[in-house]
Amino acid sequence: MTGRNILFLAVWLQSVLHAQLRRPPHIVLIVADDLGWNDVGWHNSQMYTPNLNKLAQNGVILNSSYVQPVCTPTRSSLLTGYYPYHVGLQHNVLHSSRPGHLYKNFTLLSQKLKELEYVTHMVGKWHLGFCNWNYTPTYRGFDSFLGMYSGAEDYYTHVTGYSPHSGYDFRFNKSVYYEVKGEYSANVFARRAIDIINSVNPKKESLFLYVPFQSVHEPVQVPKKYEDIYSHIQNKTRRTYCGMVSALDEAIGNITDALTHRGYMDNLLLIFTSDNGGPVNHGANNWPLRGSKNTLWEGGTKGAAFVYSKTLLKKTKYVNTEMFHVVDWFPTLLSVAGGRSDPGLDGIDQWPTIQSGAPSKRSNFVYNIDEIMKNAAIRVGDYKLIEGKPGTHNGWYPAPNNHRKHFRNQTTFHDIGALEYQLFNIKSDPTEHFNLAKKLPDVLKKLQLYLQEFKKTLVPAFYPPGDPKSNPKYYNGTWSPGWC
Known part of the structure; x- marks a missing residue:
């Protein structure tokens, strides 16, 4: 094999190796x-x-x-x-x-x-x-x-x-x-x-x-x-x-x-x-x-x-x-x-x-917007806004007690009532215990406006x-x- 062929082979092998590394x-x-x-x-x-x-x-x-x-x-x-x-x-x-x-x-x-x-x-x-x-x-x-x-x-x-x-x-x-x-x-x-x-x-x-x-x-x-x-x-x-x-x-x-x-x-x-x-x-x-x-x-x-x-x-x-x-x-x-x-x-x-x-x-995202269920939720910064009823199981559910025979005893439906809006600070309250809607009206209004903007692009x-x-x-x- 000539020196030129050896050089060509070396270049080819190098290119193959480089391609593999870039895969x-x-x-x-x-x-x-x-x-x-x-x-x-x-x-x-x-x-x-x-x-x-x-x-x-x-x-x-x-x-x-x-x-x-x-x-x-x-x-x-x-x-x-x-x-x-x-x-x-x-x-x-x-x-x-x-x-x-x-x-x-x-x-x-x-x-x-x-x-x-x-x-x-x-x-x-x-x-x-x-x-x-x-x-x-x-x-x-x-x-x-x-x-x-x-x-x-x-x-x-x-x-x-x-x-x-x-x-x-x-x-x-x-x-x-x-x-x-x-x-x-x-x-x-x-x-x-x-x-x-x-x-x-x-x-x-x-x-x-x-x-x-x-x-x-x-x-x-x-x-x-x-x-x-x-x-x-x-x-x-x-x-x-x-x-x-x-x-x-x-x-x-x-x-x-x-x-x-x-x-x-x-x-x-x-x-x-x-x-x-x-x-x-x-x-x-x-x-x-x-x-x-x-x-x-x-x-x-x-x-x-x-x-x-x-x-x-x-x-x-x-x-x-x-x-x-x-x-x-x-x-x-x-x-x-x-x-x-x-x-x-x-x-x-x-x-x-x-x-x-x-x-x-x-810095924000949409949990969901469901016009059939008439509910929605968004996150903006640390705050979360929920519009309408969030769902059917609204409580906190520990793993079932080992001495309970019926799991449903601990998963009872919790009705939250007819609240139109709920506001939570997820950073300080990740378990959503404290509704801040009445305490922070300015924040509530801001997130309501955000939600209305998101809704404008909804596909039915x-x-x-x-x-x-x-x-x-x-x-x-x-x-x-x-x-x-």
Whole structure:
């Protein structure tokens, strides 16, 4: 080989190595469904979540990370970077028989990452509409999809009764997937995620793996060995729910073990977040926060979350209290990947805050604006304004007493009356005990004006009635696209 050829080879090898060093990081985005604030080990030492604890405590715990009150709105915000009231999904969730969906004119995070040559895969719960194939994951930027279109399925039979009708709801890409009947969904999802991890070459491809688990949404079901971890809890609902959290933790541990074994960890960003607060009437606990899932209280909207990376974070092993909202994940992750967000997003690139603990670029956010429920909430600085009734569980709910047999005894509905506005200082009163509306009229007026400005850009809620054409009896007993 001539000297010139040797020089050429050396330059080529250097360019290849440089390209590998510049390769965008792998992104693994894990969402837990209906996980309570007090249902993780770093908030509650009685919860057995060793895998999540290790990741959280060696990464950055996000203690002011806000989500939406229920499933569908959070997922829309996560994947679009817009508040639900700007995409028409601010009201409730998309039930199986309703032809609602995430509008096609919104470009999803998966599609943006595909443009950056990421390999994109989804495993888990979609819940953003499926009445037409064009609204399903493999038509919205994902190379593959294994999971469910809707929510509240049985963890073993994968049949949902989230509608007047029930039907089987499990897919592998577009095909109905019966092979997992009888298997607990957390195990199915972890196995599929590991298969994807093993199929990608982490040195030559960048992976975006979105894993929105079904766990720990009701129905409250778990293999007995996980429930037995909490045998000291006499309350059956709470005991089973806690077991579900530990089963989820084990599944995530199996996924991270695979990531380590395959060599992803040297260039990986892993995000974990809940999609809303925990439902106190189904075994979850948000103590000491007020409220529950499906409320505008902190207990319904403040999500347990952390970020982990072995190499990409400049500051780790601490609790970050900077203001962050679920809409921020879209521009933040796109920035990490080397992309650029379109103008007009509600989300803000918060990578400096996450990477090094810099002050948040966010000074306000919208909890939600729901013109059907006639309620809304916003945060401006330290102050939170609630308009209308915040929800159905408005009290403070400690974890159920071990000597109580009936969980509902401690989750009684608390009616707050017909207050039009409530004002709280979340910095000094994070548990929302003291309504300051009468004491601080000037602050109240200021936030009311802010809220009116936000309302001017509201897109009407897209919440059509159920359609009889959706009935699974027309699709061999399955929930299927093709009826809108």
